Amino acid sequence: MSHSVTFRNLTKKYGENTAVNxxxxxxxxxxxxxxxxxxxxxxxxxxxxxxxxxSIENGEICFDDRVINDIPAYKRNIGMVxxxxxxxxxxxxxxxxxxxxxxxxxxxxxxxxxxxxxLQMMHIKQYKDRDPSQLSGGQQQRVALARALVIHPTxxxxxxxxxxxxxxxRIEMRIAIMxxxxxxxxxxxxxxxxxxxxxxxxxxxxxxxxxVIEQIGTPKEIYSKPATAFVAGFIGTSNFLEGExxxxxxxxxxxxxxGTLKLELALNKPVIGKVDIAIRxxxxxxxxxxxxxxxxxxxxxxxxxxxxxxxxxxxxxxxLEVNEYSxxxxxxxxxxxxxxxxxxxxxxxxxxxxxKEAIR
Amino acid sequence: xxxxxxxxxxxxxxxxxxxxxxxxxxTLVIIGFLVLMVVFLVYPFGSLxxxxxxxxxTEKLSFVNFMDFFTTPYYFNxxxxxxxxxxxxxxLATLIGVPLAxxxxxxxxxxxxxxxxxxxLSLLSPPFIGAYSWILLLGRNGxxxxxxxxxxxxxxxxxxxxxxxxxxxxxxxxxxxxxxxxALSTMDSSLEEAAENLGMSRIRKLLTVTFPVIVxxxxxxALVVFMTSLADFGTPLLIAEGYKVLPVxxxxxxxxxxxxxxxxxxxxxxxxVLCALLVMFVQKFIVSRKNYRMSGLRPPVVQKLKLGNxxxxxxxxxxxxxxxxxxxxxxxxxxxxxxxxPLFVSGFSLESYRTIGFKLSKNIxxxxxxxxxxxxxxxxxxxxxxxxxxxxKSFITSLLDSLAMFxxxxxxxxxxxxxxxxxxxxxxxxxxxxxxxxxxxxxxxxPFILRSSSAILYQIDPSIEExxxxxxxxxxxxxxxxxxxxxxxxxxxxxxxxxxxxINELSSTLILFSxxxxxxxxxxxxxxxxxxxxxxxxxxxxxxxxxxxSLLIFNKFSGGRSVMM
Numbered sequence: 001m002s003h004s005v006t007f008r009n010l011t012k013k014y015g016e017n018t019a020v021n022x023x024x025x026x027x028x029x030x031x032x033x034x035x036x037x038x039x040x041x042x043x044x045x046x047x048x049x050x051x052x053x054x055s056i057e058n059g060e061i062c063f064d065d066r067v068i069n070d071i072p073a074y075k076r077n078i079g080m081v082x083x084x085x086x087x088x089x090x091x092x093x094x095x096x097x098x099x100x101x102x103x104x105x106x107x108x109x110x111x112x113x114x115x116x117x118x119l120q121m122m123h124i125k126q127y128k129d130r131d132p133s134q135l136s137g138g139q140q141q142r143v144a145l146a147r148a149l150v151i152h153p154t155x156x157x158x159x160x161x162x163x164x165x166x167x168x169x170r171i172e173m174r175i176a177i178m179x180x181x182x183x184x185x186x187x188x189x190x191x192x193x194x195x196x197x198x199x200x201x202x203x204x205x206x207x208x209x210x211x212v213i214e215q216i217g218t219p220k221e222i223y224s225k226p227a228t229a230f231v232a233g234f235i236g237t238s239n240f241l242e243g244e245x246x247x248x249x250x251x252x253x254x255x256x257x258x259g260t261l262k263l264e265l266a267l268n269k270p271v272i273g274k275v276d277i278a279i280r281x282x283x284x285x286x287x288x289x290x291x292x293x294x295x296x297x298x299x300x301x302x303x304x305x306x307x308x309x310x311x312x313x314x315x316x317x318x319x320l321e322v323n324e325y326s327x328x329x330x331x332x333x334x335x336x337x338x339x340x341x342x343x344x345x346x347x348x349x350x351x352x353x354x355x356k357e358a359i360r
Numbered sequence: 361x362x363x364x365x366x367x368x369x370x371x372x373x374x375x376x377x378x379x380x381x382x383x384x385x386x387t388l389v390i391i392g393f394l395v396l397m398v399v400f401l402v403y404p405f406g407s408l409x410x411x412x413x414x415x416x417x418t419e420k421l422s423f424v425n426f427m428d429f430f431t432t433p434y435y436f437n438x439x440x441x442x443x444x445x446x447x448x449x450x451x452l453a454t455l456i457g458v459p460l461a462x463x464x465x466x467x468x469x470x471x472x473x474x475x476x477x478x479x480x481l482s483l484l485s486p487p488f489i490g491a492y493s494w495i496l497l498l499g500r501n502g503x504x505x506x507x508x509x510x511x512x513x514x515x516x517x518x519x520x521x522x523x524x525x526x527x528x529x530x531x532x533x534x535x536x537x538x539x540x541x542x543a544l545s546t547m548d549s550s551l552e553e554a555a556e557n558l559g560m561s562r563i564r565k566l567l568t569v570t571f572p573v574i575v576x577x578x579x580x581x582a583l584v585v586f587m588t589s590l591a592d593f594g595t596p597l598l599i600a601e602g603y604k605v606l607p608v609x610x611x612x613x614x615x616x617x618x619x620x621x622x623x624x625x626x627x628x629x630x631x632x633v634l635c636a637l638l639v640m641f642v643q644k645f646i647v648s649r650k651n652y653r654m655s656g657l658r659p660p661v662v663q664k665l666k667l668g669n670x671x672x673x674x675x676x677x678x679x680x681x682x683x684x685x686x687x688x689x690x691x692x693x694x695x696x697x698x699x700x701x702p703l704f705v706s707g708f709s710l711e712s713y714r715t716i717g718f719k720l721s722k723n724i725x726x727x728x729x730x731x732x733x734x735x736x737x738x739x740x741x742x743x744x745x746x747x748x749x750x751x752x753k754s755f756i757t758s759l760l761d762s763l764a765m766f767x768x769x770x771x772x773x774x775x776x777x778x779x780x781x782x783x784x785x786x787x788x789x790x791x792x793x794x795x796x797x798x799x800x801x802x803x804x805x806x807p808f809i810l811r812s813s814s815a816i817l818y819q820i821d822p823s824i825e826e827x828x829x830x831x832x833x834x835x836x837x838x839x840x841x842x843x844x845x846x847x848x849x850x851x852x853x854x855x856x857x858x859x860x861x862x863i864n865e866l867s868s869t870l871i872l873f874s875x876x877x878x879x880x881x882x883x884x885x886x887x888x889x890x891x892x893x894x895x896x897x898x899x900x901x902x903x904x905x906x907x908x909x910s911l912l913i914f915n916k917f918s919g920g921r922s923v924m925m
Contacts, residue, residue, distance in 0.1 A: 053826055073829045074838075086827035090845050100831030144827075151831060 002030040002187045003064050003154050005050070010059035012045055012211075019045040021211035023059070027189065027204075032181050034190045036198040037208035038234065043191045046208070047159055050189065052076050063154050074103075079148030079156040079186075083163060085140045087132040093119070093143050094128045100151040118150040121180065138169045145177065149184065156181070156188040162197060174201055195235050199223060207231045227358050229351040232278035239284070239320045241277040243350065255350070258316060261294045263345050269352070269359040276351040281309065281323040283347035286333070289340040296320070298337045308332065312339065385836035386752055389744050390760070396741075397763045400799055404782030405770065409633070411626035425627035435609065435624075439631060442606040445521065446590040449528040453585045456529065457536025458571070458578060460680055464537075465544040468664050469674040475681045482684035483534040484907045486864040486881055488594025489900050490527045492888055493687035494518060495599060496694060523599040528592070530684050532585040539581035543574040549660040576647040583643040587636055591771030593867040594885060606632045607773045611871070614777050622781065629774040636769035688904055694897035704893070712894035716902075720895070722876070723883040724902065730794060730879065731862040734801035739855050741802065742809035743844055749810070750817045761810070768807040772867025775800055779872065792874035800868040805858040812854035816847050856914040860907050 005027040012020040019042045027033045035043045048054040050061060052073025060067050068076060088096050094115060101111040119125040122142040127135055135143065141161060148156060161177070162170045178201050181188050192198055198205050199219040207214045207222060207230075215227035226232035233240070243255045245267075253270075256262050257277055289295040299319070300311035307325045310333060314320065322341065324331075333339070350360040383391075415422040429435045464472060497504045498518040508515050518526065547570070555569040571578070593607035600608065606628060614625040665673065698709045716724070749761040767775065779800055783790035790796040820843055828838040866881040873882050880903050887896035 051826070051830055053829075072834070073826075074832050074834045076830070077832070078830050080827065080830040082823040082827060084821060084823060086821060086823035088824060088827070088842060090842075099828065099833075103832035147827075147831070157830075 002185050004029050005155060005187060005189065006062040008060045008062070010046070010049065010056070010061060012042075012049060012054060012057070018211050020049070023213060025206065025213065025216055027187060030185045030187055032178070032188045032190065032201060032203045034192060034198040034202040034205045035208055036192055036195060036205050036235075039193055041208045042211040043193075043208050044159060047157055047189065047191045050155075051078055051080055051157055077151065077154045079151060079153030081141075081144045081148050081156070081158045081161045083160045085144040085161075085164075087140055087143055087147075089132055092129050092131060093124065093135070096132065096143055097147045097150055100147065104151065114150055118146045121183075122146045122176075137165050138173060141165065141173055142176070145180070149180070149186070153186070156186050158188065158190045160192050160194075161190075163192075163194070170197075177201065199235070207234060209234070224347075225358070226278065226349060229276055229278065229356045232349055232351070237281055237321055238278040238349075239281065241279065241318070241320075243275045243277040245272055245275060247272065257343070258294060258314060258318065260292065260315075261341075261343065263343065263348070265345065265348065265350065265360060267350060267359050271352060271359055274353055275359070276353055276356075278349045278351065279343055279347060281321040282307075282325075283344045284320065284322045285342040285344065286310070286322060286324060287340045287342050289338050294341045294343075296339060296341065298333050298335055298339060301333065301335060303332070312341065314341075385839075386748060390748050390752070390756060393741075393745060393748070393760050394756070397760065399788070400803060401763055401766065404778040405766075408626050408774070408778040408781060409630050411623055412630040414623065416621065416623040425623050426631075428624065429627050429631065434604075435628070438604045438606050438609050438628075439635075441521070441603055442590060442632070443635070445524050445528065445596075445605060446586050448525055449532060449589045450582050450586045452525065452529040453533035454536050454578065454582050456533040456680060457581060458540050460533070460677060461537050461541035461544055462566075462570075463673050463677055465541045466660065466663055467673055468662055468670065469677050470670070471674065471678065475677050478681040478685040479534045479537060480911065481688055481904075481908070482531065482681070483538070484860050484864070484911065485688060485900070485904055486594060486866050487527060487531045487588070487592050488598055488866060488881075488885065489691060489903075490531045490687040491523070491595040491598040492884075492896065492900070493690035493694070494523065494527055496690055496893065497686075519599055519601045520603040521600075524589075524596060524603070524605075527595050527599060528585075528589045530686075532588055533680075534684060535584045535588075536578065536581035539577050539584075540574060543577035544570075545659060547573065547660060549658045552660065572650075575650045579643045579646050583640060586639055587769070590632065590636060590639075591773075591867065593771065593773045593870075594881075597885075598888065606635075607771050607867070610771075610777065611773050614871075625777060629777065632771055632774060633769055636771075640769060691897045691900045692904065694893065695901040697894065697897075699892075699894035712898035715892075715895050716898050720880075720883050720899065723878045723880050723899075726877060727863050727879040727881075727903075728906075730797050730801065730877075731859055733794075734798045734805070734862055735855050735859050737798065737802050738805055738809050738858060739851060741806060742813045742854075743847060743851060745806075746810055746813035746817050746847075747839065747843065750814050751822065764810050765807045767803045772800075772804065772865065772869075773871055775804060776868035776871030779868075791872075792877070794877055797869060797872050797877055797879075800872055801862050801865060804865070804868065805862060808858055808861075809851070809854055813847060813851050816850040817843070820846050853914055856910050860910050860914075863906060863910075864903060 007023045007025055010020055010023040011018065021042075023046065035046060037043045045054055049056055052068075052071065056069045060069050062068065063076075088099065091099070097115045097118060098111050101114060106114075116125065119128060122145060124139055124142045124146065127139060127143075132140060132143065144161070158177075162173055165173060174197065190198075190201065199222075202219055204216060204218055205222050206216045209230050215222060215231045217225075217227075222231060222235055226235060226238075229240070232238040241257050242259075243257050244259075245253050245255050247253065252264060252266055254262055255265055255275070255277070294314065296312040296314040298310050299313045302309040302311075305326070307323045310322045310324070312320045312322050320341070324333075348360070349358055351357060352359050412425050413421060413423070415424050429439075463469060464475065469475075495518065496502055498515065499505065500517075502518075505515050516522070551569055551573065552565060555565040560568060591607060593611060596603075596605045596608050597611075610625055610628045610632065613621050613628060694704070695712050696708045696710070698705045698707045698711060745760065745764060748757045770778070779796055780791055782788075783796060790799070824842050824846070825835075825838050828842050829835060833841060863879075864881060865879070866885060869879050869882050870885060873879065878886075880899050884896045884899045884903070887893075887899065
């Protein structure tokens, strides 16, 4: 049985500094929910408020309908996986995993059964009697997860659990975590600054910046329709261009991009004047240079196997990143090539310069 | 990314309506420490220092005591003497300790472990034992003095300034040595290699890279030397004679039969503590400006020397450490020499030990009994105090930290006087009891335990505890099941060092003991004054053996860590 989590107007201040500012949303039962943001954005503060290690003074957190603000950390029944695993170094693997069950005063037999079961599930049963120091990072990670899950927690919290692993192991553990999360159908809140991790694992993501939530959505929504300029810049790579709207209405206006290219777009808010345009490197196409088009010169070539990343210097001096996929073209361009650029109009995102919010 | 953990996870009341919450375990601990510190630190030493600002007769606020001190040459000279002795000792000890550490850590001298054992041995007896055995050798009726007299050479006197310098330097350079060799052997070798690579000669490399980088460590060692020599009181009492230093006149002013001038004793105490504080702040200032973080990934290599140089450096290291350990050897041999009254006669016997067994066995049991209680209390207090200081950072806990560290600058004799003055009347009448001695030991050594246990605690990941709490174990039980278990081995090692220093403690015990509460060190001291050199030597040997055994236990538990925490 899984549970929902609701934040109501949650705020946390440290002196003058507001770490979490008016958070207000819900996480559904059984959801894999990621809080993604740069370091210092308040995501760890938020996680620690859920866990009970940071006090809640303003607003409230509910598990289902129950306000948990005043429940001490040790009574919240939360499974938590720490960034550095926090395995008890003075206990064997088996004792580590049994620790939370002992605190619940379960019978020896039940403890043994449940520990065995979870160790089996996490494929670490053979290390049962070892000391933590004898285990590799990935194995320790599995112990930490087993220890958090064995208590049948209301929700599972994970604080950048993969940041100490090497690239290959990280991907392996990602899959392991996703599988077990779905299998146990446990509401999971996952904190990370790694957008790839967030995009690949989550049902939904909340992008957080300076204590506020910039956008909540599925990985697909967040990637293709970033709600704010910050999200566009933080998730994946975006080229930011300057646009200007001289006239127009909601359902059709003309934007001039970098003073050259003109595009017809429908906006959801009538704006006249300068706007920010974001477009991803893969949504820009390289063509022959054209008179009155957006032209430039290739200034750097990075060959990455499945695609080639070009740095293009526009004639007005601005630098853009443009990707071409190996499967689409055999041509490898060289530094100094003159090229023209075409933007795929339906992939363009337009942001108000003042509010930084999407207007398309 | 760790934010401060607020200590407000208290017990949840079943009836949520009730506003009042049972304060959390750690809040109670903090309150407990506040009470203890007010009673045993703020009250005694606050009133001791305050007294120096009051007129002895009118009892009004006045600087008359300080005026007296600075205008009366008899008193003012003691300050000059103290600073001269401590200053000279510090310079000499550094000049011996640093090069010796360099030789021992960077070259393949022979017998390193023997040399190290000798140095550690010399470190762990009270300084006055050094004074006593150098008197046995070089004093008026000393063994070497007499030998030279026979061949017509009159040696310069050992009493006074030069004697103190000799005793203190040989006794205290090991501190500098231990600190510096620790730093030198963990220093990242790439720094020195870079200097060489950039074309520095060996000597210039030492002066421009190696030594500057370890300046904080050198000054830390020098600070210990300065503080110990400034506060020590047994040594000058034995060897200084007319050359009076501060701790001696503090004692005399306080003890001088009836009507000892308490106000002047307070003033002298204040002056001595101010000197210590000043020097400590200077050292802290130097360290704060010159502290470098190093990632010592590759320890420096030990250089292989050619035979000639190897012999030379081995000889130097060996003789320095031999000098340092001489007092121990002398005392040990002396304890087996036959005596007739105060005189040594030829031949060996166990007579001195028999005398002790007959007369002074109470002092021996007292020593271990008092120190044992003190250690248990210290470990418990150190464990809890370091935890609130490190993990519950707040204004109050940093105040607790400073208060607990304060006795570091209080010499033992001042400590003793402060406690006596505070507790020789109701409501807490402790004078002459075991309690007051244990209290003085705990106060005295808590700074060391606190430092070492804080250092251990900083190595333990706070999320270990959070993991335990989130698994359903309340904060107090979590502490005893996780953090304290992880701290204990290190703490135990630290406790043995404090134990060693406690069984050797003289300065405050000498002031606080009564007929029934004498310890070994007190007995040694009184025996020396009664010219019973044989029994004094035997007692000192017992102390040394106890020290060595304690150190062996320490080595077993410390897992090869250095004696200097």
